[in-house]
Amino acid sequence: MQKLKIMTKQPYFVTAVPGITVLRGLLLTAVLLIPALALGQAVNPLDSSPRAAAAGGSLFRAQCATCHGADARGIAGIQAPDLTQLWSQPGQSDSAVFQTIRNGIPGSIMPPHAFTDTETWMLVTYLKSLGPADSMASYGGDRGRGARLFDKNCSGCHLLNGSGGALGPDLTGIATRRSRQSLVTSIREPGAVLVRGYRPVTLVTRDNLRIDGTIKSEDAFSIQIMDRKQSLRGFRKKDLARLHYPDRSLMPEFNQATLNDSELEDLLSYLAGQ
């Protein structure tokens, strides 16, 4: 009897009495929507659907890739961000991403889009599928030991929760954005992947001063780096004797001798616990 009460509140039930299966489907929608609407958020009706993700991917490549890159990781020189990290941002939701696609971001180069609701949810579902597969991996080490290891080996160059160095990337929430394997690789073989914004360079000035750093920006006539003392420095190339782009990261390699497997697990547990 309660079910009938809910149904009769919907205006489109007034004239017709639909079949039972349709009623059940609509009831389910009503039950899903009412609490969600009460929270002011729409629910993604295509959540986790592989077909929706695939369709969203096609739409993405046709409509979004010009700015965000075919792999959604952003394009150097365009201010459109890497979208593979969207859900690692605090307070993120499918509904918020939907709104951003629909309304754009005022004052930026992200325009509003007149896709249908279904198309927009497909895009949301596709973007959600791009996050790391095992972002919920569990780590079995000792967080306390991991904290000490981090302070000793990492915090000089990496920010974590607002404190630490700036030579390497901010590691706050890193375990929600990167797979276990990629984190291990970054620690054991830091040179394996050199990320934009942290590519190494060695400059030699006309006074024979050698400066190592990471490249923040570069054009034909100038280069902007962060040096080992974590200062931002800009140079005109005509003031330099030599520029050299090493293959090795500025980050030291942590092999078994300097960080054994048990210590590595402790460190990863600490990073994941943040």
Add this chain to the structure above:
Amino acid sequence: MNKSIDRIYRKQQILFVLFALMAGQSGAQQQGPTYEDILQGFADPQRWLTYSGDYSGKRHSPLEQITPANVGQLRPIWTFQTGTTTRGRGFETTPLVDNGVLYVTGSNNYAWAIDARSGRAFWQYRRNLPDDLTYGSSAPVNRGFGMLGNQLFMVTLDAHLLAFDRRNGEILWDVQLADYRVGYAATLAPLVIDDKVIVGISGGEYATRGFIDAYDPGTGERIWRFNTIPGPGEPGSETWPDDPEVLARGGGGTWMNGSYDPDLNLIYWGVGNPNPDYFGDLRPGDNLYSNSLVALDADTGELRWHYQFTPHDLNDWDSNHMPVLADIQWRGLPRKVVMVGNRNGFFYVLDRATGDLLLGEPFTATSWARELDAQGRPIVLNDGSEGCVPDPWGSTNFMPPSFYPGLDLFILTARETCATYVPEEPRYVPGQASFGGVVFIDGEQGYGALRALDVHSGDLAWEFTYPSPTFGGVMTTASGLVFAGDHEGNFMAFDVNTGENLWHYQTGSRIWGAAPITFMLDGRQIVMIPSGTTLTAFALPEH
């Protein structure tokens, strides 16, 4: 024999120094400017560490490489573009400079660290702003960073205060100043003094209540708050009706940077209009501390003295101006003064220790009032309802002026306009503006001017007129130059003695409220003024 030993010793000294320098290369990280560095103001010519360059607000640089004789050769060396839209107002910021890096805030809460040698960015910040901004959506601007150590501080259009790591633009902490949905936003450049970040708030066109806050730079905890509109029963409340609702929406925004006297330990800050702007019937009384200059104890935020420029404002003549502090001879005796060019058309000199009024003279043709009475109150002749008084944007506005010591000239951007005000009781809806009437502005009659005032009399020493009422700010340099911007996009240099124009460059966008800065880099003096969506650096040709 002795000579060769001397030579060997000297070589050893040189080697030792070189070694020390090399060791320094791989040694300690740069810590960024301390409070003592900011206190020294322009002593290090490679830096511009706070909104006005130093705490006095004079915006007067000691640099002399660019002179009246060679300024005509100034040329652009690079241009930076923001890539964001501006809704007609564009850059209002003052860049901060340290160690060859510019720290710049822009429209829509974008911000950058930019290489001062090439104009290329090290990093960019963009805030995910809510899409239901109130005051912040009509004026999506920002006037600059504050800096301390390796931290930058910026306020936002959704009324937050952020701390950044200046090396990579990452947020260190984020605190809410007020609820933007009521009508608040924040746009000013924070003032950083010893262990305090001091900020104000915007919202005087909405049913809001203004304040000046001090925050701990390390944690973002609030240390003190000064309410510009008193609460019921508090000092100043006798200048309002006895109605908490009226007080709660009293206005009094504090949306510009302030000045600081470290010896007196006083902060000087301008306060904005009472709300509603044009309709005064429901707020009889002087409405303290709206349209005032307040002097606060820097440690506690307590009010030491105030001076109200425009009691019971009906014309939206906020007093959010840079207070300019100077130590000058006044009537034959040394005096510590604070000077303000006010939106109401008057130029004021006050004793900054006591608040005593020393001078108050009009610097425009305003018919609103022509003199102050013996108590320092304006004798109002025409409140605007009878036509042709300065428009709501006023005889000057927040664009910084400059003081030229020695010549004792106060140089500001003046606006001559003609407006009629028609008040009407507004509806008060949180999140909606409540101006309380309309203003009819006669567009044919307006013009602008760069004016140099003799501070001892308020008399005009010289002026350079602009075709329209303008918003550009002013800077002076010790070589005898005045730099300014105008409404048609010109960045200009003038002779401080005569006002003769010596150089100009068309930046392509009206210059709104931004003022010039200058600094040394690789032995060259750079000057610049942010304009619209661009920032261009100028210098003399390299030899």
